[in-house]
Amino acid sequence: MNNLNIFNESKRYMPGGVNSPVRAFTGLNINPPVIKSGKGAYIYDEEGKKYIDFVLAWGPMILGHSDEEVVEEAIKTLREAQAFGAPTYLELELAKLICDIYKIDMIRMVNSGTEATMSAVKLARGYTNRDKVVKFSGCYHGHFDAFLVAAGSGVMTENIPGSAGVPKDSIKNTIIANYNDIENVKEVFEKWGEEIACVIVEPVAGNMGVVPATMEFLNFLREITNKYGSLLIFDEVMTGFRVALGGAKELYGIQPDLVTFAKIIGGGLPCGAYGGRREIMEMLSPIGSVYQAGTMSGNPVVVSMGLATLKKLKSNGGYYEQLEQLSSYMHRQIEVILNNKSIPFVINRCGSMMTVFFTEENSVKNYEDAKKCNIDLYRRYAEHMITNGIYLSPSQFEAMFLSVKHTKEDIEIFLDVLKRFH
Numbered sequence: 250m251n252n253l254n255i256f257n258e259s260k261r262y263m264p265g266g267v268n269s270p271v272r273a274f275t276g277l278n279i280n281p282p283v284i285k286s287g288k289g290a291y292i293y294d295e296e297g298k299k300y301i302d303f304v305l306a307w308g309p310m311i312l313g314h315s316d317e318e319v320v321e322e323a324i325k326t327l328r329e330a331q332a333f334g335a336p337t338y339l340e341l342e343l344a345k346l347i348c349d350i351y352k353i354d355m356i357r358m359v360n361s362g363t364e365a366t367m368s369a370v371k372l373a374r375g376y377t378n379r380d381k382v383v384k385f386s387g388c389y390h391g392h393f394d395a396f397l398v399a400a401g402s403g404v405m406t407e408n409i410p411g412s413a414g415v416p417k418d419s420i421k422n423t424i425i426a427n428y429n430d431i432e433n434v435k436e437v438f439e440k441w442g443e444e445i446a447c448v449i450v451e452p453v454a455g456n457m458g459v460v461p462a463t464m465e466f467l468n469f470l471r472e473i474t475n476k477y478g479s480l481l482i483f484d485e486v487m488t489g490f491r492v493a494l495g496g497a498k499e500l501y502g503i504q505p506d507l508v509t510f511a512k513i514i515g516g517g518l519p520c521g522a523y524g525g526r527r528e529i530m531e532m533l534s535p536i537g538s539v540y541q542a543g544t545m546s547g548n549p550v551v552v553s554m555g556l557a558t559l560k561k562l563k564s565n566g567g568y569y570e571q572l573e574q575l576s577s578y579m580h581r582q583i584e585v586i587l588n589n590k591s592i593p594f595v596i597n598r599c600g601s602m603m604t605v606f607f608t609e610e611n612s613v614k615n616y617e618d619a620k621k622c623n624i625d626l627y628r629r630y631a632e633h634m635i636t637n638g639i640y641l642s643p644s645q646f647e648a649m650f651l652s653v654k655h656t657k658e659d660i661e662i663f664l665d666v667l668k669r670f671h
């Protein structure tokens with residue numbers, strides 16, 4: 250079957266032809282390839298064309314596609330356990346493993362990152378008995394109403410819903426602050442400190458392109474939330490088990506009150522989780538008064554896939570060093586090539602997540618900086634790369650990922666294709 254025919258027919262049955270917006274390649278003048286299969290670092294479309302995959306399902310496939318051991322585990326479980334809506338031993342194993350790696354007391358599984366963040370915020374509100382939530386502009390925490398807020402030009406301006414269908418009432422307790430801006434957060438706490446239930450942050454932002462928080466910024470968030478009795482939530486949906494086994498928390502050495510996971514912990518199946526200190530987590534039903542439930546939460550097949558993935562990551566301690574080396578090689582070579590072409594850029598990278606920003610700025614530290622990028626140049630770059638078998642994000646404001654299956658040869662092919670970009 251031909252990609253274009255499938256995609257055109259998909260548009261008749263699914264809005265935009267997709268089940269999630271970014272897949273539609275709206276900003277590009279090429280149609281998205283329709284993907285049929287994946288193995289290791291490669292994916293194949295319906296026309297049999299091969300791509301080296303730098304999207305990796307937007308992060309989860311850190312072991313590459315269809316890793317033999319992970320798939321075996323999932324199939325074994327599938328043969329005897331699909332869903333019970335009852336406690337299982339598998340979910341205990343996964344809970345223990347995540348709690349052990351991330352140094353938290355308790356965890357609850359859900360089915361997506363969105364569900365994890367909205368539940369964590371509800372829990373923080375229940376625990377603190379406060380309503381306000383601080384979110385940073387450019388950070389993405391899923392499609393929960395309270396997070397779909399277009400920031401005004403400053404914190405003191407009125408919020409505007411970031412999507413149709415979001416009532417103004419749903420965002421009236423959301424405060425938008427600037428990422429990596431300590432002074433701004435100070436102002437916010439001076440004005441609303443006693444009413445703030447939590448601050449939610451991507452410790453290494455990946456959803457405005459990669460923008461790591463500074464150490465000072467995260468330390469400040471830890472201090473000020475402690476001072477005001479607000480909870481600090483690290484949204485590690487993308488960074489968890491990606492930037493290090495222990496996520497961004499391990500890199501920065503800062504312990505949040507609550508953490509959210511998804512992506513890698515499902516090993517490629519729909520999954521999410523949130524966790525933290527016992528006294529907070531025990532506020533959850535059935536023992537506490539914050540209600541949250543899920544028919545498919547902790548599904549055995551998903552859990553065994555996640556468990557196999559995390560066990561493999563944990564037992565192969567060298568993976569993160571391997572990813573860092575390959576990623577830093579790629580980083581340096583991209584710099585050389587773009588410098589030779591006199592294309593202005595900034596590369597932000599944290600381990601195996603990286604964004605090449607096409608910008609004349611000297612650095613990209615927040616959403617304001619990211620928005621100054623040359624979107625048209627990115628569009629032409631993405632079209633060139635994808636057409637030539639390098640599958641990467643159709644949008645400038647996303648990360649590029651490596652898996653442990655990517656080889657130096659794969660990176661050389663990427664670099665060769667980049668050299669031919671003009």
Ligand SMILES: *Cc1c(COP(=O)(O)O)cnc(C)c1O
Pocket residue numbers: 360361362363364366389390391392451455456484485486487511512521
């Ligand atoms: C992907 C992502 C989410 C949303 O997760 P879904 O599983 O798509 O709902 C939330 N937060 C961050 C940081 C993410 O990268």
